[in-house]
Amino acid sequence: MTPPATATPPRPADSDVRAIDSDVRSAVEARPADAKPRPAAPEFDRPAAPESDRRAAPDPARPVETEFVRPAAPRPARRGGLAQRLLGTKVADVLAGPHDVDHYLELLRPDWAVRKIRGEIVDVRHQNADSVTLTLRPTGTWPGFRAGQHVEIAVDVDGVRHRRCYSPSASAHPKSRNIELTVRRHPEGVVSRYLKEHAKVGMFVGLSVPQGEEFVLPETRPRRIVLISGGSGITPVLSMLRTLTDEGHRGEIVFLHYARSAADLLYAGDLHRIATRHPNVQLLRCFTRGDDGELTGRFGLDHLRRALPHDEDAAAFVCGPGGLVEAVRGLWAEEGLRTPLRFEHFAPPVLPDLDPDQLGTVTFTGSGVTAEADGSTLLEQAEQAGLSPTHGCRMGICLTCKCTLQDGKVRDTLNGEIHGTPGEEIRICVSAPVGDVALDL
Amino acid sequence: MSTPTAPAPAKNGTHVDVDDTFAVARSDKPLSPKAPDREAGPSKGDAKDTSAVPGPLHAVPHLSQDMLDAFGREMEAIRKKHVDDLGERDATYIRSVIKAQRRLEIAGRAMLEFAFLPPLWLGGVAALSASKIIDNMEIGHNVMHGQYDWMQDEELNGRTFEWDTACPADQWRHSHNYMHHTHTNIVGKDRDIGYGILRMSEDQPWEPYYLGNPVYATLLALLFEYGVAVHDLETEEIRYGKWDLQARLPMLKAIFDKVKGQALKDYVLFPALAGPFFPATLSANVAANIVRNVWTYSIIFCGHFPDGVEEFTEEETAGETRGGWYVRQLLGSANLTGGPFFHLMSGNLSFQIEHHLFPDIPAHRYAEISVEVKEACERYGLDYHAGPLPWQLFTVFRKIVRLSVPTGAELQDYVERPRTSRLVKTAAGAFRGARGAARGTVGVARGAVEGAVAGARGAVAANAA
Secondary structure, three states: OOOOOOOOOOOOHHHOOOOOOOOOOOOOOOOOOOOOOOOOOOEOOOOOOOHHHOOOOOOOOOOOOOOOOOOOOOOOOOOOOHHHHHHOOHHHHHHHOOOOHHHHHHHHOOOOOOOOEEEEEEEEEEEEOOEEEEEEEEOOOOOOOOOOOEEEEEEEEOOEEEEEEEOEOOOOOOOOOOEEEEEEOOOOOHHHHHHHHHOOOOOEEEEOOOEOOOOOOOOOOOOEEEEEEEHHHHHHHHHHHHHHHHOOOOOEEEEEEEEOOHHHOOOHHHHHHHHHHOOOEEEEEEEOOOOOOOEEOOOOHHHHHHHOOOOOOEEEEEEEEHHHHHHHHHHHHHHOOOOOEEEEEEOOOOOOOOOOOOEEEEEEOOOOEEEEOOOOOHHHHHHHOOOOOOOOOOOOOOOOOEEEEEEEEEEEOOOOOEEOOOOOEEEHHHEEEEEEEEEOO | OOOOOOOOOOHHHOOHHHHHHHHHHHHOOOOOOOOHHHHOOOOOOOOOOOOOOOOOOOOOOOOOHHHHHHHHHHHHHHHHHHHHOOOHHHHHHHHHHHHHHHHHHHHHHHHHOOOOOHHHHHHHHHHHHHHHHHHHHHHHHHHHOOOOHHHOOHHHOOOOOOOOOOOOHHHHHHHHHHHHHHOOOEOOOOOOOHHHOOOOOOOOOOOHHHHHHHHHHHHHHHOHHHHHHOHHHOOHHHHOOOOOHHHHHHHHHHHHHHHHHHHHHHHHHHHHHOHHHHHHHHHHHHHHHHHHHHHHHHHHHHHHOOOOOOOEOOOOOOOOOHHHHHHHHHHOOOEEEOOHHHHHHOOOHHHHHHHHHOOOOOHHHHHHHHHHHHHHHHHHOOOOOEEEHHHHHHHHHHHHHHHHOOOHHHHHHHHHOOOHHHHHHHHHHHHHHHHHHHHHHHHHHHHHHHHHHHHHHHHHHHHHO
16 A cells, blocks of 8 residues: 555554564555555645535635535434444443454444444445456444545455455445445456455455545535546445436536446446436546447547637546556646646555665655665664663564554565565564665654 | 663663673674674585584574574575565554454454353353453454554554453563563573563573473463563562662553453443442453453464474673574474464464564464475474473473473472572562662551541530630
8 A cells, every 4th residue: 555645544453454473474455456546636725625625604704606506514423223322322332341342243243333443345246357346334333425536445365354445336425324435356366356256245344434535526516516536446436426417516527537348337227327317427437448438539639629628627636557648737737727627546565675785775754764775674674773662572462562563565584575665664673674664663 | 691681771760681691692793683694605415414513592403693694594595585575465454453353352342241141141251251352362463463554553553452351452562572572592691581580491400480380371371461560560570679669650651541441341330330240240250251361372372382382591692693593483482283264263373483583463363374384394303392282282281290390300490599688679579678668558558547646635615625
């Protein structure tokens, strides 16, 4: 997972990417191809409305457009019965201590939770051979999401808990209770393959709170909204489309989607239904290997003109593979469009080839100290740099010295194995840096 | 010896003394994984080949440094094999143990709400104590060694796990994972030898305090969780007038909070839920905690103290390599024999040898690992200590009783030892403590008197008005 380029909300403790013991095989893919990196900085000036403003009146700087202003109210958390509320009390905490109430609920009532968020799979749909669409019923702790946000789900594969981000594709409108995720199977994706092959009704997955503050519908809905997507990048913009139609948005919505062919098109039926029911929704399907859509070819000026004839009071969103996002951003800059464009894309995994003896720079981010690597362990390097990391045995058994690797790779001095995922906890007494390394110390 | 780096401040800033001693050992980086044996080429000769030069460890003079390192490499190979194989099997195992433990706990607590019925009292105590034993040993102890960190499950993370006992997990991670597992059975460094309370080794000089050895041992067994809780405080230093209360206050606070939480839960809230049957539930919860204490004490004392287990000196381990470390772990531990259920209930600490060789490999694998270790031990002519629990426990208690009484030589040594300074220090420490207590009492009394006087004055004034 890439570190967020912009401030993302603090992630709850239960979704932290935990360390894997450095000796143990590298279980977390460096940059999973089936996962979506956090959205990059958007080209959008208007800051996201603060939490408290969500239900508040529209931005005073803008003329009031009563028809189009519909603040997206976050869905109120589902209220549990008396039993569930009792479980959230302090007394219940003490009775369950030193564990938490959820520790026992998981055994007794997995669909209840006090702090953690879990989702029960209530429907599994295979739209095509490559993807699977899951409907999750979240526990009452799920706070609801804003269309365009993503959520981290945790599944156990071969004993190891993996976490991946996916964007819910269902409406974020309060009336829609469940979370819908479409997962595209990637040939090497541990999680996507597992879900495609093994997801069953009744299974539980762990959920994080929704994340991402940038790639979301503006609180004040503009007159025209252009949603551009490619492949499985359809999910967050579909959620926006469904949210807008659910709240009765009357402005024009253009849904421009790229797929290889009509057979590959996800949510074909749903899109068709929405377009026929809502005259303000214009559906532009474009198949790169076929001409049975409304458009043909790749994204270019002609497509843009169809989607956005007037460059005023509009907002545009693009989500898809890198090529599409770059093409859209490039054209936006070329044309000097004023319509704000927010984007999100899937990055392919980047695994640099590393020479195990390669030396680089070690950055101790907590203390702001950097040092040239000399081949010794990170603990020794830190001490040479004048730091005093907490440590114990200096031989990899007591785990006292574990700290978080933020970037780069390390070599396990006990067995020579090279590993390292951002966020992984490593034993610095038996880890030597390979190339550039950043350590939270 | 030169010390290349300044001794780093120890954890909590309270173990400076400990780190100082370690700095000596550290100066030549003997415990570093880059110790000589890693650079040495594979020198796998005939394991029985007795070198002319005696090896560094007095217990196994027939093993030269090279052979210690060769043994160490074999252990590393076993370790790698199992680490590479971690997966679904281990995850399923620990998750099913956790499930069983939760079921036992819920069933036990439910039964104990009706503890006034004798069969439910008995059944509840059995279920609850079994649940606590599994929570502390097979789950807590092993998870906190980081055995399941690779699962990436925040509930099974060795650095954040908390367990149902009086000892705060953080302090345990220091006293056990670091102090005990690094310095296993080095007299003067491994504070698990006697827990700072008992005399468990001939190398601990006798003093009259140790006449009470059997009594302390019995009390420790009954209150073991509290013994473990105060272990990291190094309270034995009180006897020598060296203990610094000020520095240990944060640790005391953590222990107090943990003990308070447990007492509130086991001795107030759950009994209160039983309403009029409060005493029955309370007595059952006390009983369950005591059963757990005695059981864990028995298993743990049989790990390092039975007859035949070796102890080491700081001198012979000063230049230790990783190979030497492995051999020391092997010779300093003893296994308990028994069936699969026994091993589960002992948290697989019945495989104490394998646990000390591979503390971060999931413990349920120790049974299979023990076959490989035993085979290697035979080839290297190393003793592999094992015995059934009752016999091992008997030898441990025999030792506790035997070491409470000095031999003639030990008595003579005690009489001749210059100990005035220690006596003075102890007396001074006792005096300081007594003075503090007296001041506190006087302060409280004065406060009370002043309060009473003020109250009386107020009353008089009110009357006058």
